Amino acid sequence: MSPVSYPLPPMAAVSTGELPVGEKWVYEPKFDGFRCLAHAVAGRARLHSRQLRSLTRYFPEIVAALAELGEDVVLDGELVVWQQGRLDFAALQERLQPSTAGAGRLAIAKPAAYVVFDLLARQGTDLRPLPWTERRGRLEGLLGARLPHGLVLMPTAADPAVGRLWMREHTASGIEGVVAKRVDQPYRAGARAWRKVKTRLTAEAVVGGVLGTLEEPEALIVGRYGAHGRLRVAGRTTPLPAAARAHLRDVLTAPAGDHPWPGVIPSARFGQRPSEPVAYVQVAPSVVVELEVDTAFEQDRWRHPARFMRSRPDLHPEEITQASSQ
Incomplete structure (x- = not known):
């Protein structure tokens, strides 16, 4: 069993006008999707939204991918649907079908991906007290060894110029902006401690x-x-x-x-x-x-x-x- 009480309020970002810069900051693209917390244990997986509502039955392909990892983990990330060269939020909303059969059909017609950006627990160890850089290293180790179809590792960059490039050149693909995170920061459930800059x-x-x-x-x-x-x-x-x-x-x-x-x-x-x-x-x-x-x-x-x-x-x-x- 994971030591993390699941589901937990996700760590959040506060909006700001400028990207913070310095050696303590890293940057991730902000995708147009659904925030999603995932818990896989004993070959079964559960998904929850930012508001802690269950998303499990709407995304059976992601549940299967998480089970395929073969490890007990708690992850944080973003659910997205990619269609016709860009992230499609409307198609993602369509995935919230009331029937299990409808969810299964849409999983084939409009498959989702789970873009993972944090590892909160693994094999019974609570990783939230660790700084971001250590959690990121362990996440890369987890997904680098085995990356089932449907799971994606969130890109990250230490250079603010890359973050600005994401904001300036990739809006057509569905990138809404950039999230800045401190490399020395633990994961604080419910805290608004990251920085979010939206492309305007x-x-x-x-x-x-x-x-x-x-x-x-x-x-x-x-x-x-x-x-x-x-x-x-x-x-x-x-x-x-x-x-x-x-x-x-x-x-x-x-x-x-x-x-x-x-x-x-x-x-x-x-x-x-x-x-x-x-x-x-x-x-x-x-x-x-x-x-x-x-x-x-x-x-x-x-x-x-x-x-x-x-x-x-x-x-x-x-x-x-x-x-x-x-």
Whole structure:
């Protein structure tokens, strides 16, 4: 039996604007996936999410790969699905099927990989008190000797230039940013002691609605034009600062005729789990805004709220299409 009480709250990262640098830091790419803790003992494996919900039956191919290791281990890592040259978060979400038979079919059609970045226990020894560099060495020894199909060792680099390269050149493949870890740090369950830097991009979108009122807009609902000339919902912004609210109340107007969107919008369109539809105030789709967004863009929408930067009166709404570069 492992001495680690499983499942345990995973160690987490706090967001920061810049990569920390120095000889005590190492860097890992932040993949667009599900955080996953894994426990393999006596040839059986269990998987749990960051919120400690069981993921075991949704990913039978990963359970089999962990059992194939032939050792009692507790691992930390990221579940991902790779499709058409990039990490596909939407396909990963589809793996959460309610039926065991459906999970088995999707394991074949859309197989996942488990990208392992930490070894918390092995063969009855609790490794969490060890510094990162020793745990990493033991993880490389474990997976270097036997790497079943479906398990992947997380890349790591000591050079911050490599971390910046991941952020700058690999966003198209689904890398969201970089996680920085101290080499002398033990694994502290539940602590937010790593550093996370997300890649930030700029993009344009058309304002189609607001949360709040036209006189006091609290956040924007934005869209882009599709291939058939229809304005499709592409996301929402974070709460607007006071200066942005004052500016936007002067440029946003009520629609003069029919609006391209329904009166309420499914929450899934904003990357949220299905819940109550989002009610909003429609506005004339005549204002283009520039946004700061992250790389989580799929199915023609941003999964996370964007940050309003400024309006773009120099751009016409119909120029802003789903094919527009981020």
